[in-house]
Amino acid sequence: MRLWSLHPGHLDRQGLTGCWRESLLAQAVLAGRTRGYRSHPQLERFRAQADPLTAVGAYLDALAAEATARGYRFDRTRILTAPAGGAPPEPILVTDGQLALEWRHLLSKLERRSPDRWQREQQLDGPDPHPLFTVVPGDVEPWEREPA
Numbered sequence: 001m002r003l004w005s006l007h008p009g010h011l012d013r014q015g016l017t018g019c020w021r022e023s024l025l026a027q028a029v030l031a032g033r034t035r036g037y038r039s040h041p042q043l044e045r046f047r048a049q050a051d052p053l054t055a056v057g058a059y060l061d062a063l064a065a066e067a068t069a070r071g072y073r074f075d076r077t078r079i080l081t082a083p084a085g086g087a088p089p090e091p092i093l094v095t096d097g098q099l100a101l102e103w104r105h106l107l108s109k110l111e112r113r114s115p116d117r118w119q120r121e122q123q124l125d126g127p128d129p130h131p132l133f134t135v136v137p138g139d140v141e142p143w144e145r146e147p148a
Contacts, residue, residue, distance in 0.1 A: 008066035012114035041143035095138030
């Protein structure tokens, strides 16, 4: 399961659709609708929120917005708890070390499967975070397992 801290605009088609599926799975875990993946470390940051389902709903909503901008149709009715009144929940903090690790991981994936996007993304000064996250200084998050 990879719930990217990166802005969904950085993801290629495979990354965006995969993140949508995995985020829906994360939502199901947080809602108690599945027994698998309950101990997955990437869920820690959502569980730490006052309302984990609203936080993951906001995460999914940003993915759906990116999909719509690209002409894809992600089914927003699958989002169980959207932020009240469309207002985003409290931002989740993510370290710049975590963002850098994910950026390197994404670039290595893009180089293999989406060379054109890899070329474009590589020219950026660095990644933007997912709209739900606020970047703070720090090392890789303690819940992260080094990507393979």
